[in-house]
Amino acid sequence: MAISARSLNKNCKFLIFGGGYSGKYLANEIRKLGCIALTSSRSKANNENSFFFDSFSNELPQENIFSGTTHIISCIPPTKRGEDPVLSRLEKKLEQLSLEWVGYLSTTGVYGNTDGNWVSEKDPVKPLQERSKRRRICELKWINANLPTQIFRLPGIYGPGRSTIESILKKNIKVINKKAQIFSRIHVSDIANSIIYLLNNKKKLDFHPIINIADNYPCSQVEVIKYSYELLRLKMPQPIEFKEAEKILSPIALSFWEENRKVSNNLLCNKLGYKLLHKDYKSGLKSCLESISNHNNDNYG
Numbered sequence: 001m002a003i004s005a006r007s008l009n010k011n012c013k014f015l016i017f018g019g020g021y022s023g024k025y026l027a028n029e030i031r032k033l034g035c036i037a038l039t040s041s042r043s044k045a046n047n048e049n050s051f052f053f054d055s056f057s058n059e060l061p062q063e064n065i066f067s068g069t070t071h072i073i074s075c076i077p078p079t080k081r082g083e084d085p086v087l088s089r090l091e092k093k094l095e096q097l098s099l100e101w102v103g104y105l106s107t108t109g110v111y112g113n114t115d116g117n118w119v120s121e122k123d124p125v126k127p128l129q130e131r132s133k134r135r136r137i138c139e140l141k142w143i144n145a146n147l148p149t150q151i152f153r154l155p156g157i158y159g160p161g162r163s164t165i166e167s168i169l170k171k172n173i174k175v176i177n178k179k180a181q182i183f184s185r186i187h188v189s190d191i192a193n194s195i196i197y198l199l200n201n202k203k204k205l206d207f208h209p210i211i212n213i214a215d216n217y218p219c220s221q222v223e224v225i226k227y228s229y230e231l232l233r234l235k236m237p238q239p240i241e242f243k244e245a246e247k248i249l250s251p252i253a254l255s256f257w258e259e260n261r262k263v264s265n266n267l268l269c270n271k272l273g274y275k276l277l278h279k280d281y282k283s284g285l286k287s288c289l290e291s292i293s294n295h296n297n298d299n300y301g
């Protein structure tokens with residue numbers, strides 16, 4: 001069975017709800033393959049690749065935005081009341097479009113705390129945080145809508161412009177040590193590339209409604225920060241022990257330390273055959289540093 005890596009039918013039109021970090025990245029990668037990809041924004045920008053959508057506004061996207069749409073991706077988190085911003089306003093509309101495929105970016109937070117053990121799509125969800133409970137409600141709404149939806153559960157997303165390298169350079173980093181604490185992560189290029197891979201090979205691969213996208217190497221945050229300092233040839237400050245850090249962290253920052261799990265990518269990478277662009281944080285961070293150097297060369301070269 002020949003599995004191809006990167007191409008898409010050029011007649012595809014993607015509407016990407018939530019033109020934030022991942023949404024914009026996905027749109028750019030899809031456009032590189034010759035398809036139309038429009039991203040939503042809550043501000044009215046005069047940009048032919050963007051359209052206005054705010055779930056709290058009465059104004060919905062015009063008919064011409066939906067016309068010819070074959071694929072939808074939602075990158076918008078649940079509202080504070082647990083509503084899905086896209087489905088709460090547009091479920092009926094989307095159901096009328098006879099879409100080929102719908103992708104929903106969710107989070108591995110729905111698995112809750114596993115005390116450092118591996119979790120896969122087969123494990124029951126046990127959301128611990130209120131935001132993860134809201135997320136699970138939205139996952140179920142997408143599953144129950146009459147749409148061909150595939151849910152992607154993501155751990156911490158990093159990539160160019162959003163990594164520990166930038167945090168160090170902006171002096172916006174806390175080095176915290178908590179024994180046996182593990183985090184999973186994914187480089188944004190692997191979110192885009194794996195989705196394109198799955199779409200491109202849709203007919204050859206079994207359909208799985210829920211797929212984790214994570215790299216191969218969950219590890220402590222200190223390990224990642226230490227490597228980032230090494231790449232920058234800077235000296236890492238002495239880590240603060242978690243017991244001390246607890247006193248100064250915001251409630252939202254603290255909540256991330258209450259969960260400890262390793263997210264398995266066995267389904268995506270072994271069963272479905274996707275090859276990660278960045279199998280671990282080292283590869284991903286080197287590429288983040290390169291994109292900073294390239295950007296600086298573009299500006300000053």
Ligand SMILES: NC(=O)c1ccc[n+]([C@@H]2O[C@H](COP(=O)([O-])OP(=O)(O)OC[C@H]3O[C@@H](n4cnc5c(N)ncnc54)[C@H](OP(=O)(O)O)[C@@H]3O)[C@@H](O)[C@H]2O)c1
Pocket residue numbers: 017018019020021022023040041042043053054055056075076077078079085105106107108154155156157158
């Ligand atoms: N960041 C992470 O590490 C992480 C980890 C796991 C899962 N996730 C989830 O994965 C998805 C993508 O993450 P991301 O970090 O790329 O997201 P992001 O940069 O925060 O972008 C979120 C997007 O949602 C839009 N949005 C928010 N509320 C909205 C509303 N009520 N109506 C319309 N649009 C709304 C924002 O619009 P504007 O552009 O107008 O602001 C923005 O474009 C999100 O669901 C996120 O929760 C993120």
